[in-house]
Structures are given as C-alpha cells and as structure tokens.
Amino acid sequence: MLQVRDDSAAAFEELVTRYQSRLLAVLQHLVPRREQAEDLAQEVFLRVYRARKRYEPQAKFSTWLFTIAHNVARNARRSQARRHEINVAGADDDGGPPAIDQMALEASGLMPTRILDKAERAEVVRLAIDALSERQRMAMLLAKFEGMSYLEIGQAMDLSLQATKSLLSRARENLRLILAPYMDEGEPPGGGSTP
Amino acid sequence: MTDHADTNSPSDPDELIAYLDGEVDAEVRRQIELRLAEDPELMQRMREHQQAWDLLDELPTENASTDFTETTLEMVAVAASREVEVRSRGTAQRRFAWGGMAAASLLIAGLVGYTFASRALQRSDEELLRDLPVIENLDALQQVEDVEFLFALENEGLFVEENNNDAS
Structure with a gap:
C-alpha cells in the first residue's frame, strides 16, 4: 500500500488482485445481489485509490480496506432504503432472528425429511446470515472470513471493544438459534423444538 | 448495546462467545472451562455455537472474475487520469x-x-540651489583666508541678497 501511496500502478493492480476476492466474499453477504457486491467492491477500490495519500501504516491494510467497505456498504443500504426498494437482505435492526418455519420455507419449500445436501445447506446458511442485521453480519463475516480480532473489527466498524464483543455475541446467538433446527441433520426443518 | 451486569464473569454470554473466539484472558478461560465441565447444558449450547460457526464454511466462495479485475483497474485508471487533468x-x-x-x-x-x-x-x-552662491563665488571665496571675514560678509547680507536675487 505504501507503493500505491507513491503512485505505483503496478502496486495498485497487485493490491486489487490480492484483495478483490476477499472483499467480494464479505460484500456479497451484505447486499442482495452479486452484481451489486461487485459494484460496491469497485467503489471500495476507487476510494482506496483516492485516499491513498492519506494512508498511514498504523493499522493493517485489511482493517483499513474493510473500514472503507463497511462505510460503502452502509451508504449503499441507506440510499437503497431511501429509494424504498424491497429489502431482501434481512432485518435492519439488531433484534432477534426471524421465525424458523419461515426460513425453512424460504430455503427449499417443502423440504423432505433427509440430510440436507451441500447446496441446500449453503442456501440455509445464506438465509441465516441474511436474517442478521447488517452490523451483526459485517462483524461476523470479518471475524469468520478475515480472521480479524475484536479490536480490528472495532476499528473497521468504529466500535468500542465492548460494543464489538456484544455485537458478535448477539450475532452468534442469533445464528445459533436460526440454525439450530438444521444442525441435527435428518430432522425436518421446523419440525423440531422451537428455540 | 446490551449491558451485562456480570460482565467478565464466566456466565456472561459475551464472555462465553469471546471464549469461543479466543478473546478472553487465561483466568476467564479457566473459569469458563470449569463451568463447562460442571454444566452439560451450557456445554451443549457452546457446541451448537461452534457448529453454527462451522456451518458458515458452507457458504460458497466465488473468486473475482478477470472481467471484474479489468473493469476495476480501468475505472481507477479513468479516475487517475481525471486527477492528473485536474492537478x-x-x-x-x-x-x-x-x-x-x-x-x-x-x-x-x-x-x-x-x-x-x-x-x-x-x-x-x-x-545645489542652496549652495549656488558659494559655487558662483568659489574662486573669490577661496582667496579669503579668514573665516570670520566670511561670517562678517554674511552678516552684512551679501549672500542673502544673492540668494533672494536667485530666488526671484
């Protein structure tokens, strides 16, 4: 990034190549469509380029990158909300998870009593992630896929350490409650005990 | 944010999740592990947390396409050229x-x-104007050896008259 700051085009290309998939992996779970995630990722790289002169190597570059990604995604969702588009990505508050029966129907309609295959499990997990609030989702994705510490997540999302800890605690509790019926594979979703 | 009365205790939900994330110190970890050994329900809940966390690995990971890389770099190149133009x-x-x-x-x-x-x-x-009488009479004045004689001439109004004549 220091070479990018010094206007090295090759260094910027290297940076895009190295981080684009990681960035997309997070962004595609923050917005409803893949195309929108790509647009946002490009916006993030554009902002990185424009802000390159202000970069200070005090924190890890990935923390700085995901700070920008968090802001870009949040702004996109705000402008989307202003346009009153249908929000298919999930709740906006930090409340509890949606009804599991509804999740099950969304996942695969009338799912048979059998072990879910990999694609179906992926869909169930995707819906569970989407059911979390944007902030819970972001914090969880950074922890899971970027391996960020609480401190780094707090820096990226402008939260205190305690707030980050609480946010992740609620996120993981919600995820557990949503996925509980699916974790005992072979049991029909919604047919088990309600958490 | 939710405030927990028993923050940093092994029963605090935030601390339990922080334990799973490896974000607690050695003492809290020891207390939580003691409690887990004594509480099968809590142990089951922690297993569910871990399983749910592991299920996130089921999410598909798609790499960025070559097109994406190219369009991103083109977009930034356009921004860079505009920046140079503005600069x-x-x-x-x-x-x-x-x-x-x-x-x-x-x-x-x-x-x-x-x-x-x-x-x-x-x-x-x-x-020059002020000294003009002296300049005009320089030859004559150089003949005078006594300065007092010159003062006497000045007192007689000789130079004043010449100055006045010149001024008029």
Missing part, C-alpha cells in the same frame, strides 16, 4: 496566479523605486 489545470492556474503576482510585484517595486529616486534627485537639486 495540471490547477498547476496552470497557479502558474498564472504566480505570474500575475510577479508582474504586480515588479510594478510596485518600479513605482517605489521611481518615487525614491525622484525624491533623491529633488533633494540634490535643492542642495
């Missing part, structure tokens, strides 16, 4: 401004110089 336009404007300031400075310096020079010349003329 060079700014440089030209700054150059013009500096040129104007330099011209104005030269003009001011010229005016100040002219004023000082004309005043100095005027002062020199005045001195």
